[in-house]
Each structure stands twice: as C-alpha cells, then as structure tokens.
Amino acid sequence: MQPEGSIIELCHVTRDLDAALLHWTRDLGAGPFFVFDVPVLPGQLYYGQPTEVSMRVGFGFSGGVLIELLQQTNDGASPFLDFLRTRGEGLHHIMPRTDFDTGYARLSAAGHQVAYSGTMPGGERFCLFDTQTANGCYVELMELSEAMQGSLALMEKAHLTWDGVTDPVRNMERLAELAG
Numbered sequence: 001m002q003p004e005g006s007i008i009e010l011c012h013v014t015r016d017l018d019a020a021l022l023h024w025t026r027d028l029g030a031g032p033f034f035v036f037d038v039p040v041l042p043g044q045l046y047y048g049q050p051t052e053v054s055m056r057v058g059f060g061f062s063g064g065v066l067i068e069l070l071q072q073t074n075d076g077a078s079p080f081l082d083f084l085r086t087r088g089e090g091l092h093h094i095m096p097r098t099d100f101d102t103g104y105a106r107l108s109a110a111g112h113q114v115a116y117s118g119t120m121p122g123g124e125r126f127c128l129f130d131t132q133t134a135n136g137c138y139v140e141l142m143e144l145s146e147a148m149q150g151s152l153a154l155m156e157k158a159h160l161t162w163d164g165v166t167d168p169v170r171n172m173e174r175l176a177e178l179a180g
Contacts, residue, residue: 009095033060061159093138
C-alpha cells in the first residue's frame, strides 16, 4: 500500500457493480475484488443532515493503489447519487493516506465542505469532502485502524499472488483464507 502522504484509494461509483467488477478485473487487471454489502450505518450525515445510505462495494488492488467500486443500494441522499445524476459513472473520490484530523483541518481550511460523514462499525470516522471544484471529485478521509490496515494488507497480498484470471470476485469472508 502507498506510504503516508500518498493517494491510496480511487473510488468509482457505478449503477451496476457486477459490470464494473468485470471491467476492472478482465480489462484492467485489477483485483481480485472482495465484495460485501454495507448496511445503513447509524449517524450518517449528508451536508450536515441525517441520511441513510446502504451500498454494495468491492475492494481490490492495482499495484499499490486500492480500487473501490461502489453501488448505492437505496435512495438515501448522498454524494454518490448526486454524482451519478449529474456526471454518470466514474471516478467519485480519492483517499490520501493521512491522519484524519490533520486532513480534516487542511481541507476545511481550504474552504471545502463535508458532503458525507459517519462512523464505521469499528468506530473509525470517515468523511467525504466536496472538492469537485478543485479536482473534479471528492476526497475521502478515513481513520485507518489496525484491523482495517490488516484487511488492506491481505487484499494487497491477494493481488500480488493472483494469476489475473482465477476467482476474480470473492466475498469478504474469503479474506480470512489469506491470513494463514
């Protein structure tokens, strides 16, 4: 995974996760992807207002960069649906590897607004800053706990040992197979 200060993730939003997974694995050689459903998490905010967003996501590596493919599965107000309505499918956000509070202060000082925020089940804070006027997409900040970093390391291991063909899409439970 990319070092501190680097962009570690590119996220593409899609209306059809299965089609996106096929494209990224077959045509671009990224993967394998680990797919799971994200239920509505408590405390989600969309531009400061409560919202309820559920999604289906796939995570896989391309070299040292994490690729996230995201399909929202409900109609909750979100920057994901906003993007699909106004721009269509494509690069939605990037994520730098930075301390959450440092990144938050930096993006806030630059005048960017938080479009979406919440807390992961493990207690990690996340948010998406609306930086579209600066870079054409959003910027995600995420607290990377030890557990999250461990999962990312296993996904990267899967990428480095993958033959590019076999089993390109896996459920998240399969990640445990790589821990041994």
